[in-house]
Amino acid sequence: xxxxxxxxxxxxxxxxxxxxxxxxxxxxxxxxxxxxxxxxxxxxxxxxxxxxxxxxxxxxxxxxxxxxxxxxxxxxxxxxxxxxxxxxxxxxxxxxxxxxxxxxxxxxxxxxxxxxxxxxxxxxxxxxxxxxxxxxxxxxxxxxxxxxxxxxxxxxxxxxxxxxxx
Numbered sequence: 001x002x003x004x005x006x007x008x009x010x011x012x013x014x015x016x017x018x019x020x021x022x023x024x025x026x027x028x029x030x031x032x033x034x035x036x037x038x039x040x041x042x043x044x045x046x047x048x049x050x051x052x053x054x055x056x057x058x059x060x061x062x063x064x065x066x067x068x069x070x071x072x073x074x075x076x077x078x079x080x081x082x083x084x085x086x087x088x089x090x091x092x093x094x095x096x097x098x099x100x101x102x103x104x105x106x107x108x109x110x111x112x113x114x115x116x117x118x119x120x121x122x123x124x125x126x127x128x129x130x131x132x133x134x135x136x137x138x139x140x141x142x143x144x145x146x147x148x149x150x151x152x153x154x155x156x157x158x159x160x161x162x163x164x165x166x
Contacts, residue, residue: 005092047104062077074111107146107149127143133157
């Protein structure tokens with residue numbers, strides 16, 4: 001990132017109010033902010049990163065551990081405050097989160113989203129075809145952080161309970 005770009009760092013406990021505000025503004029509703037809050041309160045493995053500029057949080061990304069496949073995570077949600085969207089902050093958050101997941105020993109990440117956006121990071125629908133989830137199709141994608149991690153995978157992915165409310 002160039003000089004003047006936000007700092008990407010791990011979430012701290014005192015960030016939660018600002019994260020909630022960013023997520024609500026980015027999605028225009030409370031559901032995704034409630035999801036983030038519930039996931040961070042659960043005792044599941046997460047990777048939670050924020051983008052901060054001038055001592056203000058302007059973006060957030062969350063990855064949560066999935067059941068059904070060893071060392072897999074779900075990317076959801078990624079949010080950037082509306083006034084800072086389209087400045088590369090979301091992309092920087094996603095890239096940093098994927099790197100952090102790889103560094104933590106995770107082998108794959110799944111996402112439900114826009115193929116054009118997430119495809120830029122290497123997410124592909126064909127990698128997720130073996131996953132039994134309620135929303136199969138071209139918008140459900142995966143990326144292998146370890147080559148071959150999804151080869152032959154066929155089974156149910158279990159998302160953390162807070163996703164059921166979304």
